[in-house]
Amino acid sequence: MAEQTFTLPDLGEGLVEATVLEWLAEPGERIERNQPLVELETTKSAVEIPSPHSGVIVRLHAEEGAVVQVGAALVTFETEQAAGIVGTVPREEERPSRRVRLRPPAE
Amino acid sequence: MTEALVGEGRGANGAALVEMTMQQAINRALDTALREDPATLVFGEDVGRLGGVFRVTDGLQAAYGQNRVFDTPLAESGIVGLAVGLAMNGWRPIPELQFDGFAYPAVDQIVNQMARMHYRSRGAASMPITVRLPSFGGIQAPEHHGESLEALFAHVPGLKVVAPSDPNDAYRLLLQSIRSDDPVIYMEPKARYWDRRQVVLDGARAQAADTGGDPIGASRIARPGRHATLVAWGAMVHRCLRVAELAAEDGVDLEVLDLRWLKPIDTDGLAASVSRTRRAVVVHEAPLTAGLGAEVSSLITERVFCDLAAPVQRVTGFDVPYPAGPLEPQYLPTIDRILLAVQRTLEF
Structure with a gap:
């Protein structure tokens, strides 16, 4: 288990800050990677930011309506296991689902 | 670590x-x-x-x-x-x-x-x-x-x-x-x-010089069984072991052969296993056409043709570029696709 803090990324086009419109997840909630995390508004547009990690949200660093600078902390996750720089750790069902049933051969 | x-x-x-x-x-x-x-x-x-x-x-x-x-x-x-x-x-x-x-x-x-x-x-x-x-x-x-x-x-x-x-x-x-x-x-x-x-x-x-027994090119029976042999390597070995657990619930006893070495291939180990079970399903992630499954299938046919109760089946990825993340579960051999191939060999 490790805490990972996600900072407001460089939004491009010279934008230096963004306003938090709405958090789409709350502290204590488990979120999957790429699930919608927060809606931000810049002077250019409103964008939905997907979660960069899978894990439990520990802290939100900005209230709704607050202005966040690029590089400032946005949210802290507790992640189970980082896959590395690319990809996700595969999850395995305890009991895989199946539809095909077999009939044993005649002995 | x-x-x-x-x-x-x-x-x-x-x-x-x-x-x-x-x-x-x-x-x-x-x-x-x-x-x-x-x-x-x-x-x-x-x-x-x-x-x-x-x-x-x-x-x-x-x-x-x-x-x-x-x-x-x-x-x-x-x-x-x-x-x-x-x-x-x-x-x-x-x-x-x-x-x-x-x-x-x-x-x-x-x-x-x-x-x-x-x-x-x-x-x-x-x-x-x-x-x-x-x-x-x-x-x-x-x-x-x-x-x-x-x-x-x-x-x-x-x-x-x-x-x-x-x-x-x-x-x-x-x-x-x-x-x-x-x-x-x-x-x-x-x-x-x-x-x-x-x-x-x-x-x-x-x-230090001891390599642990098996020579280069040796396969391994990951699970012994008698009705059919699943041949796999890498991550597909684990998937085949899960398939074998499910098949066992239906009374079908699958052998899982972990090929390990893809060159040289353990032709003797392969032939011995399929000769016993009389049926084989090769499982790999790579696309079907000209994949290693074709080579494995050929080796089986050349070596133990007369022992086979059914044609060798292949369960593989598809002949398309490897898909982006969300489609991966549909591309990789699924448990049901492997079970279906096993069923085809049992019913032949």
Whole structure:
């Protein structure tokens, strides 16, 4: 288990800050990677930011309506296991689902 | 990296029994190789300071210094070219190509130089190179990070190709590859990096030459069974074991043969298993057409045709480029697709 803090990324086009419109997840909630995390508004547009990690949200660093600078902390996750720089750790069902049933051969 | 000593921590011949992930097992094999042979070198993109994008080379640069464990530019052809030059000068290189899809830029050096230098020099220059290649899919990574190149490399004369399926084999087969004087493509199943099991580590240095019993090219029966043989390698071995558990609920007893070495293929082991079960299903992640499943199917047919109760089935990826993350579960052989193929052999 490790805490990972996600900072407001460089939004491009010279934008230096963004306003938090709405958090789409709350502290204590488990979120999957790429699930919608927060809606931000810049002077250019409103964008939905997907979660960069899978894990439990520990802290939100900005209230709704607050202005966040690029590089400032946005949210802290507790992640189970980082896959590395690319990809996700595969999850395995305890009991895989199946539809095909077999009939044993005649002995 | 944290590891737990299991039980007494000592197996036969003073070898240590340690529970660890496949990442850690590969790390320990590299550590063992660097310690036992000062000619070994580990290099590649991000393997040094960062410790590898999957932490596989974590701590090695700190332990063995920047001259033996080092970062290279983002130039895969250069990485393998460097390995070829070093091997010609008496070194034992263990280069990493960071992802399967990044091996394509290095194919010229692998095929035109590394694979045939020994032949070209009439045996004067051996190529004791082990190319570590994190391979196959299953981690929902982007393009170029989920490819299965075993058929491509198995087709090249002069190369050996191996794909471990669990931590103990990962440790054992990597040391075997490194200690071999021939070039080996060592394909690491990324989807199994986090698989945690007991690993038998090398004991005293005196046993360093011992490769653990099985020679290069030996397969392994991962689960014995009598109704059909599932042939697989890498991450598909684990999937086939799960299929075998489900089949057992229906009264069907499946054998799972972990091929391990994709070149040379253990034709005897393959033939013996299928000769017993009389049915075979080959499972791989790579696309169907001209995949290694075709080779396995041919070998079975050539060797034990008269024992077969049904044609050999293949369950593979599709003949399309490897799909982006969310489609991966549909592309890789699913449990139901494998079960259906088994059913086809049972009903033939």
